[in-house]
Amino acid sequence: MRRKALAxxxxxxxxxxxxxxxxxxxxxQLQTDPGANASASLFKDSSALVAAAKAGTExxxxxxxxxKIDIGTLSMTTTGQAKFxxxxxxxxxxxxxxxxxxxxxxxSGSVYMKLPSAAMKQMGxxxxxxxxxLSDLGSLxxxxxxxxxxxxxxxxxxxxxxxxxxxxxxxxxxxxxQLDGQPASHYVFDLDVAKMLDNLPAGVPAQAKxxxxxKNIHMPAELWLNNDQLPLQIKMDMTSMxxxxxxxxxxxxSIGSMKMTMKYTNWGSSVDIVAPPADQVQTGAKLPxxxxxxxxxxxxx
Numbered sequence: 001m002r003r004k005a006l007a008x009x010x011x012x013x014x015x016x017x018x019x020x021x022x023x024x025x026x027x028x029q030l031q032t033d034p035g036a037n038a039s040a041s042l043f044k045d046s047s048a049l050v051a052a053a054k055a056g057t058e059x060x061x062x063x064x065x066x067x068k069i070d071i072g073t074l075s076m077t078t079t080g081q082a083k084f085x086x087x088x089x090x091x092x093x094x095x096x097x098x099x100x101x102x103x104x105x106x107x108s109g110s111v112y113m114k115l116p117s118a119a120m121k122q123m124g125x126x127x128x129x130x131x132x133x134l135s136d137l138g139s140l141x142x143x144x145x146x147x148x149x150x151x152x153x154x155x156x157x158x159x160x161x162x163x164x165x166x167x168x169x170x171x172x173x174x175x176x177x178q179l180d181g182q183p184a185s186h187y188v189f190d191l192d193v194a195k196m197l198d199n200l201p202a203g204v205p206a207q208a209k210x211x212x213x214x215k216n217i218h219m220p221a222e223l224w225l226n227n228d229q230l231p232l233q234i235k236m237d238m239t240s241m242x243x244x245x246x247x248x249x250x251x252x253x254s255i256g257s258m259k260m261t262m263k264y265t266n267w268g269s270s271v272d273i274v275a276p277p278a279d280q281v282q283t284g285a286k287l288p289x290x291x292x293x294x295x296x297x298x299x300x301x
Contacts, residue, residue: 072256168195
C-alpha cells in the first residue's frame with residue numbers, strides 16, 4: 001500500500017504544484033445585474049471568472065499557501081510561499097509525506113531539496129541540501145517540467161490552475177458564502193480530466209496518459225474567491241482519476257480515495273526566497289532510480 005501510495009503521491013505533487021491555475025480568456029460576462037459591483041458578483045462561465053482572477057493574481061504576484069492531499073488513510077501536507085514574476089519566479093515549501101519531512105526551493109533555474117537523511121545518504125549527499133536540475137529528477141522532473149525549469153515556474157503560478165478550470169471545466173453552481181471569516185464567492189466545477197491533462201504546461205507522464213486514454217473521466221472541484229477575485233481555496237476530488245489509473249480492482253481498493261485542498265493567504269505580501277548557503281549545498285545528486293552521477297559540493301562563485 002505504501003509503495004502504491006508513493007507512486008500516486010508523485011502525481012499528487014505535480015497537481016499540487018500546478019495548484020500553487022495562463023491562457024487567453026474572453027471578456028468577463030457577469031451573471032448578475034450589469035450595473036452591480038464586479039467584486040461582489042458571481043460569474044456564469046469559467047472564462048469570465050479566469051479573466052478576473054488572473055488579473056488579480058498578476059497584480060499581487062506573491063502568496064502564502066498550504067495544501068493537504070489525502071490518499072486513502074494517508075496524508076501529504078505542504079506549506080510555503082511563492083513569488084510570481086516571470087523569470088524571477090521563486091517558491092519555497094516544506095512537505096510532510098508519509099511522516100517524512102522535506103523542503104524544496106525553486107529559484108534562479110535550480111531546484112534545491114532537503115530530503116530525509118536516509119534518502120540523502122542513498123544519493124551520496126553529505127551536505128544538508130542537494131541541488132537538482134529537472135533532468136536530475138528523472139521521471140518526476142519530466143512530469144514537473146519536461147526538463148525545463150521555466151515550465152515548472154509557469155506551472156507554479158495559481159493562474160495556471162485557473163486556466164485548467166477554464167479549459168476543462170464547467171460551472172455547476174455558485175453562491176455567496178464566508179470562508180475563514182471573510183466574504184467569498186464559491187464555485188463548483190465539473191472537470192474533464194482528459195482536457196485538464198492535455199493542457200498542463202509541463203505535461204504529464206506518457207504512462208499516465210496511456211492509462212487514462214479513452215476513459216471519460218470527470219471529477220468535481222471547488223473554488224473560493226475573495227472580493228478582489230483572488231483565490232482563497234481550491235478543492236479537488238481526484239478519486240475517479242486515480243481509480244482509473246489503478247492496474248487492478250484490488251489496487252484501486254487499496255489506494256482508495258484522493259482529495260486535495262489548497263489554501264491561499266497574504267496575497268501581495270513581501271516574499272524573500274533565497275538559495276541555501278553555498279557551503280551547505282551539494283550538486284550532481286540523482287534520485288533513486290534515475291541515471292547515476294557523482295554528487296559534488298556546491299562551489300562559491
